Amino acid sequence: MAGQLAGKRVLVTQADDFMGPATVELFGAEGAEIIADTRDLSQTGACEALAAEAGRVDVFIANLASPSYGGTRVTELDDDRWERTFNMMVHPLHRLTRALLPQMMERRQGKIVVYGSAVALKGSKTVAGYSAARAAQVGYVQSVGVEVAPFNIQVNLIAQNYVENPVYYPPELQAREAFQASLKRQVPLGRLATADEDARFALFLAGEDSDFFVGQAIPFSGGWVQR
Numbered sequence: 001m002a003g004q005l006a007g008k009r010v011l012v013t014q015a016d017d018f019m020g021p022a023t024v025e026l027f028g029a030e031g032a033e034i035i036a037d038t039r040d041l042s043q044t045g046a047c048e049a050l051a052a053e054a055g056r057v058d059v060f061i062a063n064l065a066s067p068s069y070g071g072t073r074v075t076e077l078d079d080d081r082w083e084r085t086f087n088m089m090v091h092p093l094h095r096l097t098r099a100l101l102p103q104m105m106e107r108r109q110g111k112i113v114v115y116g117s118a119v120a121l122k123g124s125k126t127v128a129g130y131s132a133a134r135a136a137q138v139g140y141v142q143s144v145g146v147e148v149a150p151f152n153i154q155v156n157l158i159a160q161n162y163v164e165n166p167v168y169y170p171p172e173l174q175a176r177e178a179f180q181a182s183l184k185r186q187v188p189l190g191r192l193a194t195a196d197e198d199a200r201f202a203l204f205l206a207g208e209d210s211d212f213f214v215g216q217a218i219p220f221s222g223g224w225v226q227r
Contacts, residue, residue, distance in 0.1 A: 009035065011060050013050075027061075060096065069081050073126055101153070118159040120134040158220050161224050
C-alpha cells in the first residue's frame with residue numbers, strides 16, 4: 001500500500017522531542033517524505049532559513065514545545081520565563097506559517113496541523129505563561145484558518161493534554177504513585193494517551209479526509225476538557 005501521505009512532503013519541527021518522534025515514524029510509514037527539523041526556532045532568522053531550505057511543503061506539522069514552568073505563581077513569573085514560552089511556541093508558528101503559506105496558496109492546497117494544548121481551553125493554576133502562549137496558538141489558528149480556507153488550505157490544532165511524550169510526561173514522572181493517583185482523579189479515561197494515538201489524530205488532520213475542518217482547536221485529553 002502506498003500510504004495516506006504518499007507523495008506528500010511533510011515538515012515536522014522539533015522532530016526529536018515532544019510529538020516529533022511519533023509523528024515522523026507514523027507519517028513516514030504512510031509514505032510521506034519527511035523534513036525532520038531539530039533547530040532552535042527561537043533564534044533570529046531560523047524560521048525563514050528553514051522554510052527556504054525545505055522547498056515544497058504540502059503539510060506543516062507545528063510541533064512546538066517549551067517548559068511549562070508548572071508550579072510558578074503569576075507573581076513569581078519573571079519576564080524571561082514569560083518570553084521564552086512565546087519565543088518557543090508562538091513566534092515560530094507565525095514565522096513559519098507566514099513563510100510557507102504563499103506556496104500553498106499558489107497550489108491551492110495545503111495542511112497545517114499544530115500540536116497545541118488543552119490548557120488553552122481550561123484554566124489551570126500556576127501555568128499562566130504557558131497557558132497564555134498556548135491560547136495564543138489557538139487564536140492564531142482560528143484566525144488564519146478562516147483566512148486561508150478559500151485557498152483550500154486547512155489549519156487546525158490538537159488541544160492535547162495527558163499524552164505520553166518525553167517533554168511533559170517522562171517515564172520517571174509516570175512511575176510515581178502520586179502521579180498515577182492524580183491521573184485517575186483528573187482524567188475521566190484514567191490513563192495517558194499513547195504518542196501513536198495522538199500522531200494518528202494528526203495524520204487524520206493532515207490527510208484528505210479532514211478537508212472540511214477549518215480553524216478548529218480540537219480537545220484530545222481523555223475527557224479532561226470538553227468543548
